Amino acid sequence: MLKPIVFYFDFSSPYAYFAADKIDHVAMEFGGREVEWRPFLLGVAMKTTQNQPLMHQPVKGEYSVQDWDRMARFMKIPWTLPSKFPIASIVAARAYYWIYDTDRIVAKEFARQCFATYFGEGRSIADVDTIGKIGSRVGIDSAELKKAIVEERIKERLKTETQEAIDAGVFGSPFFIVDDAKFWGSDRIWMIKRWLKTGGW
Amino acid sequence: MLKPIVFYFDFSSPYAYFAADKIDHVAMEFGGREVEWRPFLLGVAMKTTQNQPLMHQPVKGEYSVQDWDRMARFMKIPWTLPSKFPIASIVAARAYYWIYDTDRIVAKEFARQCFATYFGEGRSIADVDTIGKIGSRVGIDSAELKKAIVEERIKERLKTETQEAIDAGVFGSPFFIVDDAKFWGSDRIWMIKRWLKTGGW
Numbered sequence: 016m017l018k019p020i021v022f023y024f025d026f027s028s029p030y031a032y033f034a035a036d037k038i039d040h041v042a043m044e045f046g047g048r049e050v051e052w053r054p055f056l057l058g059v060a061m062k063t064t065q066n067q068p069l070m071h072q073p074v075k076g077e078y079s080v081q082d083w084d085r086m087a088r089f090m091k092i093p094w095t096l097p098s099k100f101p102i103a104s105i106v107a108a109r110a111y112y113w114i115y116d117t118d119r120i121v122a123k124e125f126a127r128q129c130f131a132t133y134f135g136e137g138r139s140i141a142d143v144d145t146i147g148k149i150g151s152r153v154g155i156d157s158a159e160l161k162k163a164i165v166e167e168r169i170k171e172r173l174k175t176e177t178q179e180a181i182d183a184g185v186f187g188s189p190f191f192i193v194d195d196a197k198f199w200g201s202d203r204i205w206m207i208k209r210w211l212k213t214g215g216w
Numbered sequence: 217m218l219k220p221i222v223f224y225f226d227f228s229s230p231y232a233y234f235a236a237d238k239i240d241h242v243a244m245e246f247g248g249r250e251v252e253w254r255p256f257l258l259g260v261a262m263k264t265t266q267n268q269p270l271m272h273q274p275v276k277g278e279y280s281v282q283d284w285d286r287m288a289r290f291m292k293i294p295w296t297l298p299s300k301f302p303i304a305s306i307v308a309a310r311a312y313y314w315i316y317d318t319d320r321i322v323a324k325e326f327a328r329q330c331f332a333t334y335f336g337e338g339r340s341i342a343d344v345d346t347i348g349k350i351g352s353r354v355g356i357d358s359a360e361l362k363k364a365i366v367e368e369r370i371k372e373r374l375k376t377e378t379q380e381a382i383d384a385g386v387f388g389s390p391f392f393i394v395d396d397a398k399f400w401g402s403d404r405i406w407m408i409k410r411w412l413k414t415g416g417w
Contacts, residue, residue, distance in 0.1 A: 064275050067266070074265050074387045078398060085397075088417050089407070186275045196286075197279060202403035206290070216289050 019049040020207070021192040023180050025057035026104035026111075026126070028188035029083045032134040034201040035127065036092055038191070041204055046193075046211030052123055054108040055180040056173070057188045064186045068101050086201075095137030102133075102141040105173065109164040110146045112172050114155060124153045220250040221408070222393040224381050226258035227305035227312075227327070229389035230284045233335040235402040236328065237293055239392070242405055247394075247412030253324055255309040256381040257374070258389045265387045269302050287402075296338030303334075303342040306374065310365040311347045313373050315356060325354045 020042045024031035035052075042048040061067065069079045080096060087094030107129045115122035128149045133140045140146060143164065147157035163169055180190075184197055191198040191207060196215060198207055210216075221243045225232035236253075243249040262268065270280045281297060288295030308330045316323035329350045334341045341347060344365065348358035364370055381391075385398055392399040392408060397416060399408055411417075 064273055065268070066273065066276070072265055072267065074385060075267070078385065078387065078400060081398070082400075085407075085417070089410070184275060184279065186279065197282070199279060199283075200403070202401070205406065206286075209290070216286070 017046065017048050018194055019051040020046070021051045021053055021183075023053050023055055023183075023185045023188065023190040023192070025188040026054055026107040026129055026133065026140060027101040028057060029079075029134060030201040031189040032130045033083075033086055033090060033092075034189040034191075034204060035130055036090065037201075037204055038189075038207075041208055042211070045208045048211070052111075052126055053176060053180065054104070054111050054126065055177040055185065055188075056105060056108065058103075059177050060181050060186055063181055066186070070101060093131070093135035095135065097133055097137045097139060099139045099141065102139055104141070106143055106146050106164055107140050108176075109169045109173050110150060110160055112176065113160065113163045113169050114150070114153075121153055121155070125149060125155070128152055218247065218249050219395055220252040221247070222252045222254055222384075224254050224256055224384075224386045224389065224391040224393070226389040227255055227308040227330055227334065227341060228302040229258060230280075230335060231402040232390040233331045234284075234287055234291060234293075235390040235392075235405060236331055237291065238402075238405055239390075239408075242409055243412070246409045249412070253312075253327055254377060254381065255305070255312050255327065256378040256386065256389075257306060257309065259304075260378050261382050261387055264382055267387070271302060294332070294336035296336065298334055298338045298340060300340040300342065303340055305342070307344055307347050307365055308341050309377075310370045310374050311351060311361055313377065314361065314364045314370050315351070315354075322354055322356070326351060326356070329353055 020038065022038050024035065039050045042050045070076045083096065084094060111122055111126055114125050129140050132138050132145065132149060138145065140149070143161050147161045150160040151157040183192060187199045189201055193207060193210055196210060221239065223239050225236065240251045243251045271277045284297065285295060312323055312327055315326050330341050333339050333346065333350060339346065341350065344362050347365065348362045351361040352358040384393060388400045390402055392404070394408060394411055397411060
C-alpha cells in the first residue's frame with residue numbers, strides 16, 4: 016500500500032489554493048496515491064524560519080499580487096484578492112480537523128469550499144459565522160461546528176498538528192511530503208509528477 | 217524586432233546557475249529572442265526587500281541544500297555545493313560588465329565559466345586571481361582584466377546596474393523580464409515558455 020502524499024497548507028495561502036486544485040489529481044494519475052490534507056498555522060512556523068508573509072515584504076509582495084492574478088488566469092480558476100489578506104486561518108483550520116475526525120472526505124470538501132470562498136470570491140473566512148455557513152454547505156450542522164471549534168480539545172489538536180508540521184521540516188505553504196522527500200511550493204508540482212512516475216532520483 | 221529577455225542574476229545564486237543552463241534555449245526556441253544577461257548584487261537588493269540569503273534562514277536553508285542537489289541530478293548538470301557559500305559576487309560581476317562592454321558573447325561565456333567553476337566544481341569565484349584565470353579561459357588578457365575590475369568606472373558601473381535592477385522591481389535571483397512581464401525564479405521558466413508561445417495572457 017503506497018503512503019499518501021501529505022499536503023501541508025495554510026488556508027490563507029494563495030499558492031496553497033492553486034496547489035489544492037491540482038495535487039489530488041496528480042497524486043492519483045501519476046502515483047496512484049491518496050493525498051492527506053493537513054492545514055497548519057504558517058504564522059507559527061514562520062517564527063522558526065524568521066520569515067514574513069509575502070504581503071509584508073516590500074517589492075516581493077507587489078510581485079506576488081501580479082503573479083497570483085496571472086497564475087489564476089492561466090489555470091482558469093476563480094480568483095479575487097481578498098480585501099482582508101492575509102488573515103488568521105485558525106478558525107478554518109480547527110473546523111477542518113473537527114470535521115476530519117469524523118469524515119475525511121467531507122473535511123477535504125470543506126477545505127475546498129473555504130478556499131473557494133476566500134480566494135475565489137475574496138470573502139474572509141476568519142470568522143466563526145462564515146465557517147459555520149461553509150460547514151452547512153457540506154452537510155455539517157453549523158451550530159455544532161461553531162461550538163466545537165472553541166473547545167479546548169480542538170484548540171490543542173491544531174497546536175499539535177502545527178508543531179508536527181514544523182517538526183517535519185515544513186516552513187512554507189503549500190508543502191508536500193512524498194515518502195521522505197520534501198517539496199515546497201505550488202511550483203514543485205511538476206517535480207512531484209516526475210518523482211511519482213520515476214520513483215525519485 | 218523582438219526585445220531580448222532580460223535575465224537578472226547574482227553569481228552566488230544556485231537557482232540562477234540552473235536557470236542559466238536553460239533560458240537562452242527557451243527564449244530562442246519559443247520566442248525567437250535573445251537573452252541579455254545582467255548580473256547584479258542580490259545582497260544590495262535584499263536590503264530593499266528585507267530578505268536574507270537562503271543559507272541564513274533556518275530550516276529553509278537545509279531544504280534548499282537538498283533541493284539544489286535534487287535539481288542538479290534531475291538536470292544532469294555538474295553540482296558541488298561550494299564550501300564557501302554564499303560569497304560576495306562583486307568581483308565576478310564587475311569583470312562581467314568590463315568584458316560585456318567589448319564583447320557580449322564572450323561576456324556570456326565568461327559568466328557560464330564562472331557558474332561552472334563555482335557551482336559545478338564548488339570552487340570560490342570571490343577572488344581576483346580566480347576571476348583572472350576564468351577570463352583567460354575565454355580569451356581575455358587576465359592582467360588587463362584584473363586591473364580593470366578595481367577601476368572606479370567599473371565599480372560605478374556595477375552600482376548603477378544593481379540600482380537599475382532594483383528600480384525595475386528585481387528582488388531575487390534569477391529574475392526575468394519579458395517585455396513588461398516579470399518572472400521570479402528558475403521555477404518560472406515553464407511559464408516563460410508559454411508566455412512566449414502565446415504572447416501572454
